[in-house]
Every structure is written in structure tokens, then in C-alpha cells.
Amino acid sequence: MDFLIQMVGSRPVEIIAVLCGLANVTLIIRRSIWNYPFGFVMVVLYAFIFYEYQLYSDALLQVYFFFMQIYGLANWSQNRTGDGPIVVETLPGRSFALHLAVTAVGWLVLSGLMARYTDASYPFWDGAIAALSVLAQYMLARRWLESWFLWITVDVLAIGLFITKDLAPTAALYGVFLILAIIGLIQRQKASETTPA
Numbered sequence: 001m002d003f004l005i006q007m008v009g010s011r012p013v014e015i016i017a018v019l020c021g022l023a024n025v026t027l028i029i030r031r032s033i034w035n036y037p038f039g040f041v042m043v044v045l046y047a048f049i050f051y052e053y054q055l056y057s058d059a060l061l062q063v064y065f066f067f068m069q070i071y072g073l074a075n076w077s078q079n080r081t082g083d084g085p086i087v088v089e090t091l092p093g094r095s096f097a098l099h100l101a102v103t104a105v106g107w108l109v110l111s112g113l114m115a116r117y118t119d120a121s122y123p124f125w126d127g128a129i130a131a132l133s134v135l136a137q138y139m140l141a142r143r144w145l146e147s148w149f150l151w152i153t154v155d156v157l158a159i160g161l162f163i164t165k166d167l168a169p170t171a172a173l174y175g176v177f178l179i180l181a182i183i184g185l186i187q188r189q190k191a192s193e194t195t196p197a
Contacts, residue, residue, distance in 0.1 A: 013045050013048065013049065014045075014049060014169050014170065015169075016041070016045060017041075017042055017045035017046050017049060017170075018169055018170070018172075018173045020038040020039075020041045020042035020045070021038075021042045021046075021173050021177070022173070022176060023035075023038040024038040024039045024042055025176075025177055025180045025181075025184070026180065028140070028184065029180055029183055029184040029187055030085070031085035031086045031088075031191065032085065033073070033076050033077060033086070036069055036072065036073045036076075039065070039069045039072075040066065040069050043062040043063075043065040043066050043069065044062070044066065046058070046059075046062050046170075047059050047062035047063060047066075049167075049170070050062065053121070053165055053167060054119060054120060054121045055120070055121060055122075055126050055161075055165065056114060056118055056120045056126070057110060057111070057114055057120065057123065057126040057127045057129070057130035058126055058129060058130055060130065061129075061130040061133050061134065064134055064137070065133075065137055068137045068138065068141055071141050072137075072140065072141035075141050075142065075143065076141075076143070079143060085191070086143050087143060088143055088145055088188050088191040089142070089143050089144055089145070090144065090145045090146065091139070091144045091145070091146045096146050099135055099139075100135070103131050103132060103134070103135045104131075106131045106134070107124075107127050107128050107130075107131035107132075108127075110127045110130060110131060111123045111124040111126075111127030111128070114126070114127060121165065122161060122164070122165075125157065125160075125161050126161060128157055129154055129157050129158050129161060132150050132153055132154045132157070133150075133154050135150055136150035136151050136154055145185075145188045145189065148181055148184050148185035148188055149185065151177070151181040151184070152178065152181045152182060152185065155174050155175075155177045155178035155181055156178065158170075158171075158174045158177075159171050159174045159175055159178065162174060
């Protein structure tokens with residue numbers, strides 16, 4: 001029981017955000033379009049939570065996530081198999097490397113600006129999570145398998161940052177996200193072998 005209290009926290013806003021996050025990722029793994037309602041609620045709540053804790057890059061990231069929820073919902077709606085799940089695609093290695101290079105530049109610019117012009121806490125650590133999440137969310141909306149490698153990296157980085165910032169419920173949530181991302185990667189790899197590109 002103590003673990004559950006620690007994971008979901010005591011503040012209603014964080015409890016709701018955690019529960020919506022779990023539902024969102026679980027439904028993404030199942031390739032269900034019904035992940036999006038939970039995603040919308042989660043990103044709005046976490047925008048407020050991260051702003052309150054001076055994690056400005058993560059707070060801004062939630063605004064991006066909100067609009068990517070709209071884009072992803074539209075894209076997923078048009079790319080479903082006959083029985084409902086989305087069709088999984090893969091990204092060529094050269095294109096993936098280019099996406100990573102652009103993301104690295106974005107990370108350095110964002111983190112530098114946050115370090116110089118705000119009182120951001122851990123701007124480069126927070127900025128790395130934000131930059132990789134931007135790319136991962138875009139790739140997820142495009143249904144690319146490689147998004148799961150990025151989500152695993154994001155989750156590992158986020159767990160450490162949120163523990164450092166004493167956001168134990170959110171760190172616990174990202175621990176669950178890490179497990180779910182590994183499961184998602186395995187399931188998407190299987191799906192990419194059985195569905196057309």
C-alpha cells in the first residue's frame with residue numbers, strides 16, 4: 001500500500017496525471033486509438049506540475065505534446081488495420097541519424113537558453129528529456145517503431161531527474177513507463193514483421 005501511495009502521490013492533480021499516463025501508455029502499446037483522450041488530460045496536468053517545480057523545458061514539452069496528440073490522433077485514425085490497431089512502420093537508419101542530429105542541436109539551444117535566461121533547475125538534463133521527447137512523440141505519431149528506443153532513453157533520464165527533484169510519484173510513473181516502453185518495443189517489433197509498411 002505504501003508503494004501505491006508513493007507512486008500516485010497525495011495531490012489530486014498528480015494522482016490524476018499518473019493514472020491518465022498509465023492508461024495512455026498501456027493503450028499505445030495495444031496500438032489503440034483510445035490512448036488519445038487520456039493523453040490529452042495527462043499533458044495538460046503535467047504542464048502545470050512541471051511549471052510549479054521549475055522544470056520549464058518539461059512544462060513547454062507538454063504544450064508540444066498537446067498539439068502532437070491532435071496530429072497523432074489524425075494520423076492514427078487514417079492508418080489502422082482492418083481489426084483496429086494501427087499499422088507499424090520503420091524508419092531507415094540514415095533518416096533516424098539525421099533526426100537525432102537535429103534533435104541534439106535543438107537540445108543544446110534549448111538548454112543553453114534555459115540556463116542563461118531562466119532559473120530552470122538542471123537545464124541540460126531537463127532539456128535532454130524535452131528534446132528527445134519531442135522527437136519520440138513525433139515518431140510515435142508517425143507510427144515509427146524507432147520511437148520506442150527514444151522513449152526508453154527518455155524514461156531512464158526522467159527517472160533520475162524526477163528523483164533528484166523529489167517528484168517521487170512521477171519518477172515511479174516513469175519507472176512503469178520504462179517497463180511499458182520495453183514491452184511496447186517488443187510488441188511493435190512483432191507488429192512490424194506482420195503488418196505492411
